[in-house]
Amino acid sequence: MTTSGQPYEKGKSLRLLSTEDVENIRIQPGESKLIGFCGSATLALGIEGMLDLHSSDENRITSLYWNGPEDRVDNQFHVSSTDHEHFTVTASVPPEEGVLGDISVDVRSISES
Numbered sequence: 598m599t600t601s602g603q604p605y606e607k608g609k610s611l612r613l614l615s616t617e618d619v620e621n622i623r624i625q626p627g628e629s630k631l632i633g634f635c636g637s638a639t640l641a642l643g644i645e646g647m648l649d650l651h652s653s654d655e656n657r658i659t660s661l662y663w664n665g666p667e668d669r670v671d672n673q674f675h676v677s678s679t680d681h682e683h684f685t686v687t688a689s690v691p692p693e694e695g696v697l698g699d700i701s702v703d704v705r706s707i708s709e710s
Contacts (some may be wrong), residue, residue, distance in 0.1 A: 601642045601643060601644060601645045601646075602634040602636045602637065602642065602643065602644030602645065602646065602665075603634065603635055604616075604618075604619050604632055604633070604634050605630075605632075605633045605634070605635060606618075606632060606633070607631050607633055614632070616709055619632065619648070626706075631699070634646065634663070634665075636665065636667060639696055642667055643664070643665045643666040643667035643669075644663065644664070644665040644697060645663065645664045645665070645666075646662075646663060647660060647661060647662045647663075648660070648661045649661075650686075650702075650704060652683075652684075656680065656683075657678065657680065658677075658678065658679065658680055658683075658686065658704055659676055659677070659678060659679040659684065659685050659686045659704070660674045660676070660677050660678045661674070661675070661676060661678065661688075661698070661702065662674070663691075663697065664676075664696030665691075665696065669694055669695050669696060670690065670693075670694050671693070671694075671695060672688070672691045672692060672694070672695075672697045673691070673697050674688060674691045674697070676688050676702070681708070683706060683707055684705065684706060684707060685702070685704075685705045686702065686703045686704050686705075687702070687703045688700060688701065688703070689701045689702075692706070
């Protein structure tokens with residue numbers, strides 16, 4: 598769920614994503630995926646949203662929350678509700694100020710450790 602900002606996929610050309618597009622993204626073990634979210638300076642909107650990551654059996658692995666305010670101060674990124682019994686989740690730390698930028702999230706099955 599994106600509260601503000603537009604999800605898009607980076608590639609040879611920029612492709613805006615619908616909520617359904619984001620929900621249908623599948624990332625296989627060993628793969629990575631980059632999804633961007635852009636705000637609007639014209640509308641004075643930053644980016645804010647949350648996303649649940651699910652395993653192939655549809656069980657939730659973790660929840661991600663981000664907030665990159667329009668004024669570019671007090672950026673936030675949180676990982677919560679992680680299934681620690683089956684997965685480890687690590688994320689990079691966003692800058693306190695400026696553009697939220699790229700944040701990497703690494704999910705590993707406990708059985709991989």
